[in-house]
Amino acid sequence: MTKYIGKSMSRVDGVAKVTGKAKYAAEYSAPDLAYGYVVCSTIAKGKITRINTDEVLQIPGVIQLFTHENRPRLACFDLNYKDQDAPPGSPFRPLRDEKVVYNGQPIALVVAETFEIARYAASLVKVEYEQEDHDTALEHNLHRGRGPKSGVASLLKSPPPKPRGDFEKAFQAAPFKTTGQHIHSVEHHNPIEMFASTVVYEKNGKLTIYDKTQGAPNSQMYVAQVFNLPFKDVRVISPYVGGAFGSGLRPQYQLFLAVLAALELKRSVRVSLTRQQMFTFGHRPATVQNLSLGATADGTLDAIRHDAIAETSRFEDYFEIVVNWSGMLYPAENTKSTYDLVPLDVFTPLDMRAPGGVTGVPALEMEIDELAHKIGMDPIEFRLKNYTEKDMDQDLPFSSKELRECFRQGAERFGWSGRKPEPRSMRRGHTLIGWGMATGIWEASQGPARAEAVLTVNGKLRVTSATADIGTGTYTIMTQIAADTLGMPIEDVIFRLGDSDMPLAPIEGGSWTAATVGTAVKVACEDLGKKLFKMAQKMKNSPFADVKQDDITFADAHIRLKSDPSVAVSLLDIVGTNGGRAVSETSTSLPSMLEQRKYARAAHSAVFVEVEVDEDFGTVRVTRAVTAVAGGRILNPKTARSQIVGGMVWGISKALEEESVMDHQFGRFMNHNLSEYHVAVHADIRELDVIFVEENDTIVNPLGVKGLGEIGIVGMPAAVANAIFHATGKRVRSLPITLDKLL
Structure with a gap:
């Protein structure tokens, strides 16, 4: 039985970090x-x-x-x-x-x-x-946009989907339609x-x-x-x-x-x-998007056009998946999308939490909100009306999708039923109140990786892989996976990472580390278990001499007979037969491509936000937010919640504050410090709530997990913007939404 996976645990590296023992x-x-x-x-x-x-x-x-x-x-x-x-x-x-x-x-x-x-x-x-x-201004050069160059790295990022149906005809015939230009400023990681x-x-x-x-x-x-x-x-x-x-x-x-x-x-x-030099390399690129949506009289979303133009350097073609999300979220029959780049005299942009997703999804979800408002439908009702169980662009069903349940549980926790639909209809004294929501989506990927599992002569389990932990909790969840797989007490398991001498693992990014390295750790521990079982069978008077692998289990640092757990041999005794040497196994895990290619795989979320907007000054405060996430199996609710909350905070920061300001006369970012590059601080953040919706997925990977590092941010900027529209009646499509844009 699972003992540690699914349980809330504090970070195993937490003490080292707060005491200063961790070295950078x-x-x-x-x-x-x-x-x-x-x-x-x-x-x-x-x-x-x-x-x-x-x-x-x-x-x-x-x-x-x-x-x-x-x-x-x-x-x-x-x-x-x-x-x-x-x-x-x-x-x-x-x-x-x-x-x-x-x-x-x-x-x-x-x-x-x-x-x-x-x-x-x-x-x-x-x-x-x-x-x-020099030329560094994207908005002055939109006419120079061209498609990205092909290359090896481009294989990892899908091009815009092929058109479906006849967008122009459907859009012109639509009784309800909306069109908007969305501008996303440059951001720096910091x-x-x-x-x-x-x-x-x-x-x-x-x-x-x-x-x-x-x-x-x-x-x-x-x-x-x-x-x-x-x-x-x-x-x-x-x-x-x-x-x-x-x-x-x-x-x-x-x-x-x-x-x-x-x-x-x-x-x-x-x-x-x-800190100033942290602004002299990659950043989230400035992007201009044009969206047009059309719906039939009964609220069926029938036409979607999504065009994006982003900046890149003159020596590399950095590009993102910006316009592909609509086909994964909505079953419109008539679609058309384009994605172009404008080379400028800047450094090459760089992947930044949910690259492309937190640019494209908010623009889409703001226009969806606008269309629902024009039709007179509740935003959730409109999304449920246009719900899809498959990725329309790939024509593949999702391996799992509990987005309906995200809508239901999130709305219930937030109290959405108490929302008055008309903008400027909710107040607290002199303050306008707005309630907004949005959908989030992020792909659930798995790649190849290697891991080594070693049972030491003193009965400790040491597991290594050359992955990284950028604060996501990798140390902790890998320890949990290893402990459960070999039935070891968590205090007897140590996971190590971050060394090129260790078994090869890919870069940590894209929310794929839990699935990728976690599977490698599981496979390495399983293979080590098979080796230990064969050694146990050869022990003198072994109770397992004629027993099959399927008849035993690992629990409490022992191999036990499933039908009679009292029949057992300790792992310490088994390694003791190895001549004073540890027992080790290095394994490689690969995605099950034959099965996975039949499905689209993604995590989903529903985000609900309340804002207060001062009617005179245009200042905005997010007073509370709820995110309901369908992210497959949750390995550690404590670290998982931390990931989603971090994404929510950054989503609020992106919606209201973050912007790298360039003086195009010099082609230089001028607010290159943390006093003028504004980010959300404690005073900006109030009540944040996270719901993990139960989701069982046997296809996405052997652990059934979906990455959580990015799904927490993708829907938040749109939810904030939609709440501001509900509060003020003003639709702002340029992020960040600063008070000058509201006044």
Whole structure:
């Protein structure tokens, strides 16, 4: 019987984090450690004509100043390399040449004996440029949109679906219709731990790298390719990550610069980015969307058109799944979607929590709300009227879908039946009250992974996989899975991650780690169990000599006979027969593609929000919110709830506050700090409630789980915007919804 899976447990890594025992990339030390500080460009496009190296090199304590003029020849400048999350195109190569392709580009690295000296010396670096005209404004260049380039990475992201029916004819004939342009501003990830790499140069020339990353093997692959090093000579370690939200999926430029300096100087080097420099690489791209919906007289959604244009860099084609969600949510017969990119003089955008989903779904759900209002139908009633049990674009049924129950339970918990439908009809004194709701969806994916399970001579279970934990609770749920699979007490199980020497696992992102690595852990422990059972059968006077595998179970650190649990052999006694050596098994898990390809697989949610809007000042406060989630089997309700609440908070922040503001005259983000880049704080967040709707799925993966990292955010911005419309009668389609847009 399951003992730990499904039970609320505190994080097994929690004590290490709150006591400071957990070490992050910039906290590892090494003998003779040098420090690097990055110098960034102050123009958006052009070329460097001169860098004053002599003055800087004369400062006591400065070791070297690396620029494009003195950097060593590198493999990455001759070959096209790819990391696990690289979009089509040619990756950015720091210090490649004199060309500047975006504002904030790293153009030099000062290395010194102390961080303070390096920072001071960097402030004295003077750079002369020959500027060229740049263009960073998406909304001024919508006419230049073109389809994304094809490439290997594009295989992981679906193109817009093919048209169905005749949208133009159906839309023109629709008695109820709505059209709107939705604008999503640039956002930056801003995790608390800033990016850093500590490169330890070993005596034999090998590198041990402590890196902030969402995938140690990905950083290892990157370094080995770029610097033409054997994989065995590069070890990347990242046991703790202080937040990432997608920013750590691709190796960032401080890793390149730290390795370059360490190899050239033959000593250990650390490079850390400042908060301002956290705004000089990937971000959620600015996106402009145009949606048109048409419905018949009885409220049947019959026509959907969804067009999106997003920014990318001039050297890579980053793209997202923005316009595909309508076919997964609504069974319209006539649809048409397009997705184009506009190359600009910016750094390549980067996956950011629910990439594409939290851009496309809110726009869709705001227009759905507008159409329901025009028809005079309750928003839930309209969605139930247009409910689908299959992904219309793939023409595949869902492996499971309990969205109806999400609507029912969420509405009941929120008190939706007390909603007055007319905008501006609910008040508390001088404050307008609005109730809004929206649907959320995120794909449930599984990939290949490996894990090792080891039973030690003292009867402890050690499980490892080179995955990451970016704060999602990976350490904890993998420990629970391992403990249950081999029937071990949780205190006798340790799960380790974040080391490229461990069994290979993909980058942690896309809400697929629980399914992907969790399945690998389960398979490794099952295979170890089979090995232990065979050893038990060979023991002297074994009660299992003539017993089949199906007749036994693992419980309380014993192998027990199912028909008579008193017949048992302890795992400690079994490993004791192995000549003083641990018993181990390394296994690979793969998705069951033959079965899974017959179904669409996704997590669903229903989000309900109440807002207060000051009628005079236009200030908005989210006073309470409820999210009901159908996310398959919940491994740990405590950490799962934390994931959904985190997504809800960010959804509120995205709806009302977050925006990276660029001055297009300079092509530079101006609010590049946490005092002016506004995020939700404690004072912004009130009552948040989470419901996990029971959902049994035997197809999605052997554990029956669906990722929860992103489903918590995708529906929230639309629910907030819809509540604001209900409160004020004003439909704002530009996020964030700041008070100037309401006044």
